[in-house]
Amino acid sequence: MRRLLTAPLFVLLLAGGILPTSAVAQAPLATTNTKAKNLWDKAQSQAKDRDFTKALETLKQLNEKFPSLGEPYLMKGSLLKAMGENSLAFEAYRDGVSKVPLNSSRANDYFTLGELAMSFGEYKTAADSYQKYLKSGAKNLRNTPRVQRQLQNCEFAQKAMAAPTGPQPERLGQPLNNFRFQYFPALTADSRFLLFTGRPAADSGEDLFVSRFTKEGTIGEPTSISPAINTPYNEGAGTISGDGKTLVFASCDRPNSVGNCDLYISRRTGNTWSKPQNLGRSVNSPEWDSQPTLSADGRTLYFTSTRRGGKGQEDIYVTTLDAQGNWTPARNLGEPVNTSGKDMAPFIHASGTTLYYVTDGLVGMGGLDIYRCELQAPNKWSIPTNLGYPLNTFENEASLFISSDNRRGFCSRSRAAEPGVKQERDRPVELFGFEVPEIIRARETSTYTQGRVFDAITKKPIQADVQLYDLNTDELVQYVGSDAENGEYTVVLNEGRQYAMYAAANKYLMKSLSFDYSDKRTFDPLTLDIYLEPVRAGRSIVLNNLFFDTKEFELKPKSRTELNRLIAFMKQYPDIQVEISGHTDDVGSDDDNLSLSQNRAKSVYTYLVGQGVKADRLRFKGYGETKPLMPNDSDVHRQQNRRIELRIL
Numbered sequence: 001m002r003r004l005l006t007a008p009l010f011v012l013l014l015a016g017g018i019l020p021t022s023a024v025a026q027a028p029l030a031t032t033n034t035k036a037k038n039l040w041d042k043a044q045s046q047a048k049d050r051d052f053t054k055a056l057e058t059l060k061q062l063n064e065k066f067p068s069l070g071e072p073y074l075m076k077g078s079l080l081k082a083m084g085e086n087s088l089a090f091e092a093y094r095d096g097v098s099k100v101p102l103n104s105s106r107a108n109d110y111f112t113l114g115e116l117a118m119s120f121g122e123y124k125t126a127a128d129s130y131q132k133y134l135k136s137g138a139k140n141l142r143n144t145p146r147v148q149r150q151l152q153n154c155e156f157a158q159k160a161m162a163a164p165t166g167p168q169p170e171r172l173g174q175p176l177n178n179f180r181f182q183y184f185p186a187l188t189a190d191s192r193f194l195l196f197t198g199r200p201a202a203d204s205g206e207d208l209f210v211s212r213f214t215k216e217g218t219i220g221e222p223t224s225i226s227p228a229i230n231t232p233y234n235e236g237a238g239t240i241s242g243d244g245k246t247l248v249f250a251s252c253d254r255p256n257s258v259g260n261c262d263l264y265i266s267r268r269t270g271n272t273w274s275k276p277q278n279l280g281r282s283v284n285s286p287e288w289d290s291q292p293t294l295s296a297d298g299r300t301l302y303f304t305s306t307r308r309g310g311k312g313q314e315d316i317y318v319t320t321l322d323a324q325g326n327w328t329p330a331r332n333l334g335e336p337v338n339t340s341g342k343d344m345a346p347f348i349h350a351s352g353t354t355l356y357y358v359t360d361g362l363v364g365m366g367g368l369d370i371y372r373c374e375l376q377a378p379n380k381w382s383i384p385t386n387l388g389y390p391l392n393t394f395e396n397e398a399s400l401f402i403s404s405d406n407r408r409g410f411c412s413r414s415r416a417a418e419p420g421v422k423q424e425r426d427r428p429v430e431l432f433g434f435e436v437p438e439i440i441r442a443r444e445t446s447t448y449t450q451g452r453v454f455d456a457i458t459k460k461p462i463q464a465d466v467q468l469y470d471l472n473t474d475e476l477v478q479y480v481g482s483d484a485e486n487g488e489y490t491v492v493l494n495e496g497r498q499y500a501m502y503a504a505a506n507k508y509l510m511k512s513l514s515f516d517y518s519d520k521r522t523f524d525p526l527t528l529d530i531y532l533e534p535v536r537a538g539r540s541i542v543l544n545n546l547f548f549d550t551k552e553f554e555l556k557p558k559s560r561t562e563l564n565r566l567i568a569f570m571k572q573y574p575d576i577q578v579e580i581s582g583h584t585d586d587v588g589s590d591d592d593n594l595s596l597s598q599n600r601a602k603s604v605y606t607y608l609v610g611q612g613v614k615a616d617r618l619r620f621k622g623y624g625e626t627k628p629l630m631p632n633d634s635d636v637h638r639q640q641n642r643r644i645e646l647r648i649l
Contacts, residue, residue: 029071030100036066043075052079070099074109081112090116094125097132107138111147118150118366121394126366127154153366156386157394160365165388166437169411171430175221176211181429183412184399189242189296189350189448189492190525191403194219194410196431197236206236208249226273229266237291241298242350242404242448243480243490247273248301250290258284263292263303270485282329283319293347296404296446296492297478301327302346302355311338316346316357336383337373344368350404351494352477354442355381358397362386368396370411374443387440398429402436404446404492409436444494449515449526452487453503456531461487464505464532471498471545471558489530495523500545500561508532509648510569512562514544535573540581540647542629546604551588553599555607563607566646570613580604581645582622583629585638590624598622604644619649 029040039062046055056079062072073096080089093113100106110133117126130147141147171177181199194211207230209222224230225238229247238249245268252261262284264276278284285307292303299321304314315338317330332338341361348355353375358368362384369392371384386392391400391411401410415428453464463484468491470477482489482503493499498518504510511530517523533539545562546555555563570578582597601620609615630637 029069031066031069033066036062036069039065040072043072047075047079052083055079068099070096072096073099074106077109077112081116086116086119090120090122097129102132102136104136104138107133107136107141110136111143114147114150118153118394121157121366123154123157123366123394127151130154149363150366152363156363157365157389160386160389160392163388164390165439166390167434168390169409169413169432169434172219172410172433176219177430178222182209182431183429184237184291184345185401185410185412185431186239186293187401187403187408187410188240188244189404189446189490190450191405191408193240193244195225195238195240195247196222196412197238198222199236205232206234208235208238208247226266228273228275234261239292239294239301241294241480242296242492243298243450243488244268245480245483246294246298248279248292248294249276250292251276254278259286259289261288261290263289263301269483279319279327282327285330291345291399295348295352296350297480299479300348300352302333302348303330304344304346305330311335312340312343312361314342314344316343333381337381342368345399347400347402349402349442349444350446350492351442351444353444353494356387356400356402357384358399359384360396365389365392366394368398370397370400372440391434391440402440402442404448406436406441406445409434444496445523446492446494447517447523447525448490448492449501449528450488450490451527451529453482453489453505453530453532454487455508456533459531461485462505462508462532463487464489464503464508464530466491467502467504468493469500469502469561471500471561474558474561474564493517498558502565503530503532505532507535509535509539509541509646510565512541512544512565535576535648537648540645543604543644543646546600546644548600548603551596553596553603555603563604563611566604566608567611567613570608570617577617577619577649579647579649580608580618580620581647582620583627583641583643583645584625585628585641586625586632587638594622594624596622597624600644 029037039058043055043058046058056076059072059076062069073092077089077092077096080092093116097109097113110129114126114129114133117129130151133147179198180201182196184197186195192213196209197206198209199206208225210225211222212220229235233254234252235249238247240247247266248263250261251264257278258281263279265279266273266276285305288306290304292301294301302316302318305317306314310332316333318333319327319330322328339359339361341359343357343359343361346355346357354372356370356372358370360368362371364386370387372387373384374382376382395414398412411432412429413432415430453462454460455462464482466480466482466489467476468478469475478491480489480491491501493515495517499515501513501515502510509532511532533541543562546559548556580601582601584593584597601622605618605620608618628641630640632638632641
């Protein structure tokens with residue numbers, strides 16, 4: 001049987017197959033009735049011989065004939081639990097504990113009932129049972145730390161259920177949920193493609209599937225992502241970059257792997273996925289590495305690992321692509337994200353500033369709950385907060401995904417227990433969707449711009465680097481490549497930010513674009529094709545990210561991003577000479593506009609020379625209002641006419 005790369009999140013085996021000592025070493029019956037004692041001895045003998053079925057039949061007789069006796073119910077519960085019949089075991093323990101007086105010899109029964117009650121969301125019963133455990137007076141109550149934590153969980157859960165944070169997630173309809181198990185949903189930034197892991201049966205392998213959303217909002221039939229990806233090995237727990245071009249997934253027991261389950265990467269050109277490559281020893285460990293999540297540009301990767309040196313058995317780690325295109329050594333996220341418990345299934349929102357993950361190491365609903373934390377500074381995360389009910393329940397929660405626009409959420413959940421299903425791993429797992437309540441949304445809402453990059457002369461698509469900078473911090477926040485086959489690109493933009501975007505390719509002039517969402521009422525996706533001019537005499541570009549105050553020629557601080565790109569361009573092409581051209585709109589006198597345009601062009605010239613660009617490679621000139629790009633008939637057109645250009649001489 002193939003190892004499951006999603007383990008241990010979905011393979012949560014309940015205790016079974018081992019006969020507990022309490023099943024054959026029960027306290028004496030609280031009765032002198034001979035018939036009851038004979039049945040009791042008979043049941044214990046049958047249990048000792050491991051004939052559980054007959055023992056349960058005998059105990060049933062005891063329950064029917066002597067319903068006030070609690071001991072037979074407790075023994076029945078112990079046997080049923082050993083057989084994996086946890087639902088029936090819970091009922092038996094609940095009946096048994098209610099019929100016996102508080103006694104130190106029953107401490108383990110109180111604890112067991114509390115654990116079973118928690119597993120079914122019976123928080124009041126659980127709390128009562130845990131309190132009895134603490135009050136029992138038994139010596140060596142080794143489960144006290146867990147009981148105290150569970151009591152905190154009971155209190156939290158009951159308050160959370162009384163104040164839901166949003167509507168119940170709804171099971172996604174056809175054509176989804178056709179497998180017995182489907183989980184780890186992930187969307188591209190434009191919400192066109194839904195990626196998830198599918199598994200036909202409990203004993204079958206995992207593969208990656210994709211469904212496409214139409215413009216009308218309907219979703220297509222799931223299809224295998226690619227024969228290059230899905231193989232006889234397990235593939236799943238996948239994540240996809242915002243532009244849908246980078247895929248990272250987990251696969252287990254492959255030849256030449258680093259550990260038992262490793263992370264692999266594949267990149268898409270056109271409609272073809274590359275042969276997956278192991279991410280290597282900087283990322284993978286000799287242990288279990290799985291459950292990845294990529295940043296929007298595919299250059300930061302979070303994942304779950306059981307490697308040594310963590311805070312708990314499972315911890316969350318992060319790695320990034322360096323300037324040479326290599327993944328840096330994976331780093332433990334540390335506190336407060338990682339705990340002494342299980343910290344798993346991370347999801348980084350497209351905005352890059354909000355992380356969601358599941359853990360049982362914090363107070364919650366009792367199992368693996370989903371938590372949310374925000375990036376406050378580089379490598380510094382806020383205290384995680386529980387998403388509350390109904391996204392968290394008494395069940396072990398799995399993965400969560402929230403769309404870039406903060407509107408739609410997806411998760412996977414176990415279906416309610418079916419008759420005859422004894423173990424968690426046998427219960428179907430399905431995909432659910434929900435409208436995202438404001439309280440659990442990512443801190444920043446994202447949109448995107450996408451289009452294609454072309455050669456301005458031949459009109460053929462070209463591969464180009466597309467980089468996005470935050471103008472307020474001069475920080476490179478995204479770096480993607482356009483598709484070599486069709487020129488497609490997608491870049492994610494966050495609300496409240498002002499960006500400079502650059503498209504550049506070898507032997508082409510860079511394209512300078514500006515996006516200001518710092519105070520914008522509309523925040524809609526953009527479709528923007530980009531045409532790159534070849535580096536040759538007479539070709540020019542508009543520098544859209546140079547900023548001046550009205551009627552002033554001193555460069556504002558946020559112009560440094562563009563200025564530094566200009567310096568890099570001049571270093572890349574050391575033999576070219578350029579003219580920096582200043583232009584204005586028609587507001588004001590001709591002489592004033594000519595002077596202003598000349599001085600603004602000179603400011604750029606002076607900065608470049610001051611940073612080491614040779615003066616004999618540069619010249620500057622002001623043209624005033626004499627060369628408008630658009631008629632000066634609106635504020636938008638006048639803004640386009642107020643510009644600085646770079647022209648190759």
